[in-house]
Amino acid sequence: MDTILSVKNLKKTFDGITAVDGCTLDVEKGTITGLIGPNGAGKTTLFNIITGFYKPDSGEIVFKNKKIDQLPTYKITHQGLVRTFQITKALNRMKVIENLMLSPKKQTGESLIWPIFNPKKVGKEEEEIRDKAMELLEFFDLMELKDEYAGALSGGQKKLLELARALMTDPDMILLDEVFAGVNPTLSNKLLDYIKELRDDGVTFFLIEHDIPLVMEACQEVYVMSEGKVIAKGEPEEIKNDQKVLDAYLGVVHEG
Amino acid sequence: MAIGISYIISLLILFGIYAIFALGLNLEWGFTGILNFGHVAFFGIGAYSTVILNQMGVPIYIAIVAGIIIAGLFGVLVALPAMRLRGDYFAIVTIGFSEIVRYFMLNEEWLTGGPLGLRDFDIPLSFVPSQYYNIAMLILVLALLALTYLILKALINSPWGRVLKSIREDEDVSKALGKNVFRYKIQSIALGSAIAGLAGILLAFNHKYLNPNYYMPLITFYAWIIVILGGSGNNKGTILGALIFWTFMSLTRFSPGYLPISSTDLGALRMVIIGLLLIVLMMYKPEGLLGNKEELKLDI
Amino acid sequence: MIQQLIFGIVTGSIIALGAIGLSMIYDILDLVNFAHGDFMTLGAYLTFLFNVSLNLNLILAAALGIILTGVISLILDKIMWKKLRDKGAGSITLLITAIGLALVIRNLIVFQWGGSNVGFDLPLSQNLNFHGIMISTSGVLTVVVAALLMIALDLILRKTKIGKAMRALSDNKNLARITGINVDNIILWTWGIGTSFAAVGGVLYGLNTVIRPDMGWFLLLPIFAAVILGGIGNPYGAMVGGLIIGISQEMSTIILPSSYKIAVSFVILILVMLIKPEGIFGEK
Numbered sequence: 001m002d003t004i005l006s007v008k009n010l011k012k013t014f015d016g017i018t019a020v021d022g023c024t025l026d027v028e029k030g031t032i033t034g035l036i037g038p039n040g041a042g043k044t045t046l047f048n049i050i051t052g053f054y055k056p057d058s059g060e061i062v063f064k065n066k067k068i069d070q071l072p073t074y075k076i077t078h079q080g081l082v083r084t085f086q087i088t089k090a091l092n093r094m095k096v097i098e099n100l101m102l103s104p105k106k107q108t109g110e111s112l113i114w115p116i117f118n119p120k121k122v123g124k125e126e127e128e129i130r131d132k133a134m135e136l137l138e139f140f141d142l143m144e145l146k147d148e149y150a151g152a153l154s155g156g157q158k159k160l161l162e163l164a165r166a167l168m169t170d171p172d173m174i175l176l177d178e179v180f181a182g183v184n185p186t187l188s189n190k191l192l193d194y195i196k197e198l199r200d201d202g203v204t205f206f207l208i209e210h211d212i213p214l215v216m217e218a219c220q221e222v223y224v225m226s227e228g229k230v231i232a233k234g235e236p237e238e239i240k241n242d243q244k245v246l247d248a249y250l251g252v253v254h255e256g
Numbered sequence: 257m258a259i260g261i262s263y264i265i266s267l268l269i270l271f272g273i274y275a276i277f278a279l280g281l282n283l284e285w286g287f288t289g290i291l292n293f294g295h296v297a298f299f300g301i302g303a304y305s306t307v308i309l310n311q312m313g314v315p316i317y318i319a320i321v322a323g324i325i326i327a328g329l330f331g332v333l334v335a336l337p338a339m340r341l342r343g344d345y346f347a348i349v350t351i352g353f354s355e356i357v358r359y360f361m362l363n364e365e366w367l368t369g370g371p372l373g374l375r376d377f378d379i380p381l382s383f384v385p386s387q388y389y390n391i392a393m394l395i396l397v398l399a400l401l402a403l404t405y406l407i408l409k410a411l412i413n414s415p416w417g418r419v420l421k422s423i424r425e426d427e428d429v430s431k432a433l434g435k436n437v438f439r440y441k442i443q444s445i446a447l448g449s450a451i452a453g454l455a456g457i458l459l460a461f462n463h464k465y466l467n468p469n470y471y472m473p474l475i476t477f478y479a480w481i482i483v484i485l486g487g488s489g490n491n492k493g494t495i496l497g498a499l500i501f502w503t504f505m506s507l508t509r510f511s512p513g514y515l516p517i518s519s520t521d522l523g524a525l526r527m528v529i530i531g532l533l534l535i536v537l538m539m540y541k542p543e544g545l546l547g548n549k550e551e552l553k554l555d556i
Numbered sequence: 557m558i559q560q561l562i563f564g565i566v567t568g569s570i571i572a573l574g575a576i577g578l579s580m581i582y583d584i585l586d587l588v589n590f591a592h593g594d595f596m597t598l599g600a601y602l603t604f605l606f607n608v609s610l611n612l613n614l615i616l617a618a619a620l621g622i623i624l625t626g627v628i629s630l631i632l633d634k635i636m637w638k639k640l641r642d643k644g645a646g647s648i649t650l651l652i653t654a655i656g657l658a659l660v661i662r663n664l665i666v667f668q669w670g671g672s673n674v675g676f677d678l679p680l681s682q683n684l685n686f687h688g689i690m691i692s693t694s695g696v697l698t699v700v701v702a703a704l705l706m707i708a709l710d711l712i713l714r715k716t717k718i719g720k721a722m723r724a725l726s727d728n729k730n731l732a733r734i735t736g737i738n739v740d741n742i743i744l745w746t747w748g749i750g751t752s753f754a755a756v757g758g759v760l761y762g763l764n765t766v767i768r769p770d771m772g773w774f775l776l777l778p779i780f781a782a783v784i785l786g787g788i789g790n791p792y793g794a795m796v797g798g799l800i801i802g803i804s805q806e807m808s809t810i811i812l813p814s815s816y817k818i819a820v821s822f823v824i825l826i827l828v829m830l831i832k833p834e835g836i837f838g839e840k
């Protein structure tokens with residue numbers, strides 16, 4: 001199997017707190033890989049480093065055979081790696097549809113010049129982008145809200161919006177930070193089916209999740225983090241019975 | 257009666273110039289969330305550049321274009337280092353920059369004429385007979401206001417404007433979605449400053465004279481008041497705000513004859529009212545007169 | 557050289573007095589108080605009112621003027637700032653409101669006292685001459701008063717309950733709220749101390765030069781520089797920052813036209829922001 005993302009010995013310290021402490025892991029292309037661990041384990045921080053929001057103190061990140069650990073976030077996204085935020089970040093004073101239409105890469109109309117000098121081309125592209133956005137809105141049951149301000153959505157709806165927005169970038173790999181939390185079970189199942197479908201199309205998912213049954217159902221492989229380190233890795237069944245994992249969740253300090 | 261009309265014309269010229277000036281600020285603050293408190297610097301840089309170039313022999317229309325571009329470039333020059341700073345620091349740095357520009361105008365007499373300022377430069381529309389000059393000026397100003405408004409409208413409603421708005425809302429999202437936030441902010445400032453430059457050039461033509469005192473930080477606050485009055489992020493509101501603001505300014509300027517009050521006192525009182533207005537707006541109607549309450553209650 | 561250094565220390569003391577309050581208010585209220593300089597002006601004019609218009613002796617007049625300025629800031633907190641806080645207004649809303657307040661204060665002063673310079677009623681200031689180096693008595697007074705106030709502030713911060721609470725709040729906002737520190741109370745003390753220090757600075761400025769409606773505005777920019785230099789929320793940093801800014805401004809006159817003084821403090825400010833935005837004493 002092909003590795004799409006490979007993290008080696010990643011370290012990040014915030015005034016005294018080592019949030020990520022020599023983390024090493026690989027994510028295989030075309031899989032749904034899980035990342036679990038107790039609160040404060042460093043999962044979100046790991047995502048923040050992978051996507052360039054923080055620079056690592058040391059370590060290496062390779063995505064699609066390219067070193068990305070020194071790249072700024074927007075360039076990482078251009079490589080095809082996109083993330084969602086644990087604490088949703090809706091663009092409040094923009095309409096739901098605008099939130100989605102923002103995403104696609106390399107839009108002609110994003111330059112200062114073309115909207116004025118080639119409005120035709122920009123307009124045509126906008127139509128295509130809008131159609132794509134509508135499809136996603138339809139799927140996520142957000143169609144009726146398309147002209148609402150994003151700030152007016154409920155917490156669950158914002159999660160969906162966030163995911164839809166990430167999908168609009170046409171990524172090769174998506175990092176999902178607790179995207180299921182707060183989404184109702186029916187929708188959450190539908191979402192999972194959709195993710196699996198995308199996976200079958202070749203998109204890779206790396207997801208942080210506290211809902212263990214969901215992780216068991218969705219993932220081929222699961223990493224467990226605790227205190228900034230990967231303490232276990234394996235198929236869901238193996239992980240479930242791993243003593244170290246149980247200890248970590250119960251708060252037992254582990255040596256080694 | 258004739259006095260009345262020419263008075264109204266000169267009021268409308270000022271309205272138009274300040275509307276353009278404030279549209280530049282609204283692009284930066286209302287649409288991009290950039291806290292520029294040194295907007296007046298670019299107003300001044302545009303005006304001085306055009307006049308100085310013209311006095312050096314550059315034909316006036318070319319000097320105007322050059323002045324606009326130079327103002328925009330100075331916007332970039334300030335933003336390149338300062339954009340890395342937090343919003344409040346950026347506000348302090350830009351206000352400081354505008355003061356440094358003013359000190360420069362005051363002190364570098366060889367270039368700027370110092371405290372006496374500059375006069376004797378070409379004025380566009382000089383072919384117009386002098387009794388119609390003000391009307392011609394008004395038409396020019398309003399035409400440029402309309403042009404600025406239309407260009408901004410096209411840009412704001414384009415994907416480019418969408419990226420700016422996303423930066424205003426939460427630049428982490430813009431970054432996560434692959435937008436080069438820094439570049440867009442620089443573009444926003446460059447364009448906003450160029451627009452301020454245009455307004456400054458028009459003001460210089462209107463006064464036929466330049467003086468460092470026109471570029472006090474207070475002028476930046478005028479633009480802020482205009483933008484906030486109309487509702488941040490609303491260009492129509494900004495134009496309405498400019499109209500209300502200048503109507504108020506000239507009504508109070510017009511009244512000395514009728515009120516038992518000296519003109520210094522009146523000027524002070526006028527600024528007290530403007531300050532109070534700003535406070536009251538921020539306390540009770542931060543979304544401005546044309547602002548959408550729903551839209552704004554979510555933030556600032 | 558030494559002459560400029562002495563001027564610098566005097567100017568720096570005044571800037572420091574302004575910087576302390578601005579820094580504390582910035583930190584504890586999350587307010588970039590663009591009206592702070594105008595409180596300095598207000599302090600000077602109220603003192604002028606008691607001293608010249610009401611014929612009180614200067615020390616008494618200064619005490620009244622300074623206290624009244626502090627009281628006004630408390631009233632303003634009640635009628636404006638508290639309401640904004642309760643509405644959850646963000647720091648930008650507060651900043652713009654402060655600009656409005658600055659305009660109101662400054663122009664009320666112009667309205668009441670006119671736009672031209674005024675001065676206190678005081679015996680002609682003597683210049684002490686040490687081998688060609690001039691020090692005015694008001695200059696000496698400025699440095700002494702500023703030093704005493706800073707010592708007093710240090711004692712308040714370290715020894716009193718309210719001072720300790722202030723430092724705790726400044727160090728960790730969330731923790732302080734949880735541990736039941738009375739935040740409203742601290743805010744009032746912050747205003748009281750911050751603005752009355754500013755008023756003292758304004759009065760001292762008036763003693764050394766003249767009183768003008770825009771004096772506070774022109775002091776504000778160097779004060780910002782001092783605050784950022786010393787690190788926001790660090791009163792000791794503000795003191796040192798004030799002195800550094802004052803001294804650099806005056807020293808710069810050796811090589812630059814003196815009208816660029818303020819530009820000098822600004823260049824320092826920008827450099828600090830870019831190189832060490834947490835201030836010279838701040839840790840990352």
Ligand SMILES: Nc1ncnc2c1ncn2[C@@H]1O[C@H](COP(=O)(O)OP(=O)(O)OP(=O)(O)O)[C@@H](O)[C@H]1O
Nearest residue numbers: 014017019037038039040041042043044045046086
């Ligand atoms: N910007 C930051 N500054 C300081 N400390 C931080 C920062 N970001 C994270 N931390 C600290 O790093 C540690 C790891 O946090 P992180 O958010 O990565 O945990 P997590 O595994 O995502 O937890 P949760 O399951 O609760 O989301 C925590 O102790 C957190 O307080």
Ligand SMILES: [Mg+2]
Nearest residue numbers: 043044045086
């Ligand atoms: Mg997390």
